[in-house]
Amino acid sequence: MKKRAISMMLALTMVASVMAGCANSASDTKTNSDGATTTEATDTAKTDSGEKVQLSLCWWGNQTRNDLTQKAVDLYMTLNPNVEIKTEFTDWSGYWDKLSAMASGGNLPDIIQQDYSYISQYQKSNQLADLSPFILDGTIDTSKIADSIIQSGTIDEKVYALSLGSNAPMMAYDKEIVDKAGVEIPTQPTIDELYEIGKTIYEKTGVKTYFDGGVNMVQILARTKGSHFYDEIVAGTTDATKAHFDNVQKFAEAEFAISPDLLAEKNPDVVETKPIVDQTTWNDFTYSNQFISISNAAQRELGITMYPTTADASIQPEFLKPSMFFAISETSKNKTEAAKFLDWFINSDQANKVLMAERGIPINSEVANLLRSEVDTVASKVFDFIAEVEKVATPIDAPNPAGSGEVEAQLKTTVENLRYADITSDEATQDFVAQAQKILEEAAK
The missing domain is CATH 3.40.190.10 (Periplasmic binding protein-like II)
Known part of the structure; x- marks a missing residue:
């Protein structure tokens, strides 16, 4: 798998845990981008143990985003019946006050929608988990994602958030x-x-x-x-x-x-x-x-x-700007399961056919190409617009x-x-x- 700009020291320290993970759990292996094999392996592992995984997810948005995101979350829970995801959303104006209060109380959701304007503040206050290990061991597949996009959520050579679109x-x-x-x-x-x-x-x-x-x-x-x-x-x-x-x-x-x-x-x-x-x-x-x-x-x-x-x-x-990110809170007790959801949300054809580029043009190049041929005339204007901006854009x-x-x-x-x-x-x-x-x-x- 194509590795990203993560420090060599981190890569070396991860080798042992990656090998152990591969030996102990089939859920660490991904064979395609649509989530099918990953889902099956995850379900099998969880069914055997009888565990019920609970995740929480919050985002800001409007009614269209809320409906599409909830539909995608419901699909994920259908594919992964041992995973329960509690969702919460608000509009932009009240989101950051709410998130700040959650952070102060030590009860941030497992998965947090983040913005480019705020990511460094939450990282500096140690509120965000480092996603680099999940990228290195393949839990989150970045092989079809441009390095520049991964870098947009990278601070001090560690990945703290993944863009959800351009x-x-x-x-x-x-x-x-x-x-x-x-x-x-x-x-x-x-x-x-x-x-x-x-x-x-x-x-x-x-x-x-x-x-x-x-x-x-x-x-x-x-x-x-x-x-x-x-x-x-x-x-x-x-x-x-x-x-x-x-x-x-x-x-x-x-x-x-x-x-x-x-x-x-x-x-x-x-x-x-x-x-x-x-x-x-x-x-x-x-x-x-x-x-x-x-x-x-x-x-x-x-x-x-x-x-x-x-x-x-x-x-x-x-x-061009990362439309928004998903990050995992440092306080999450289910970071691996949260990372699996992020991988599915970003790389799955199923998920993105539900989301239909509402958060921006998908960062997975294969998914973006797939959607480009299927979107309606409204979404098609966004694809065309981003293509024009790409020709002239200067660095963010x-x-x-x-x-x-x-x-x-x-x-x-x-x-x-x-x-x-x-x-x-x-x-x-x-x-x-x-x-x-x-x-x-x-x-x-």
Whole structure:
């Protein structure tokens, strides 16, 4: 099996345990990628011992993800009747507070959905199990997964999480409204073009524009100059932040922009209430793995294009990102069984035919090729979009530092004040950067 970039010392120390595992349990052997042989061996071993394995799994998501994930989990339990998986999910806005409380209480679930922005924080606090041994002994098969994808969940030469799919920043738009307005959406519009497009669409249709005031947009702005948002904050630099707040203020003052009151009511952080869903706005900003869910909620044809850039960008800011990860908690008492579930979830044709790339394009190349020929027209747009992004993408930023969640919360509050015209862009910039720098300094101690 193709080994990944894991330290030689770990590989040497694993030899004895791998040999022992192969001698003592048929469940350590995988013969194909669809989970059949692994499942059969696991069931036999557990039936003989009479044990009932209980796992817990939590994730954030919307109703589409929740339904698909639960269906996949139910299938796994059917194939493995001695495994019981308790599931729990919430939306993004409350997920990290909930997970933090679980971590503080020492009762993290066995399997945790993780984000690229938070993985380093949980690893540094020793909350995540090292998956390297399970990769080395074949419990988790990575032979059809690119090294770069494995590296995205690797810290200090140990694998702490496995990506569940590849995605990229995107803007979704309503085809009906755009066509009615007689405008064309570029493959990657500039922010200035977006402003003019929004103005025209409002004049022709009366539908408003949404401009992303969150961390994704300010990170994109930093990347256009070859910089990184959090590096700028640590250094006390205001370039990307000032440009972002200028744009937020410009759009907020425009007649064609959605009002802050209506935006708060619609809540673009929740798929089912996004303003694009009921055509309050013609556009939305998120990551490509949410395109299917947004389309399902809207029940009409949506288009997909890259995140806006700037007219004077020196570097392409678009990038590929692990959509999310599955990790195993260090406190789990059933790490091996959890690893078997991860392997099935990532590599099984059965699982991925249920999931249908909702979390992003599958990381297993053979599974991705299989699904590409079977997905519907909505999912096909995501496959095509990722293929286009792959042609131009530049490397992703390093994982966010400790304290980034609090910085994002502060950014959200500042943007809201800007939209209500309670502060100016200049005031927002100075205040936010000072507070954010302090947050990161405290978190790094």
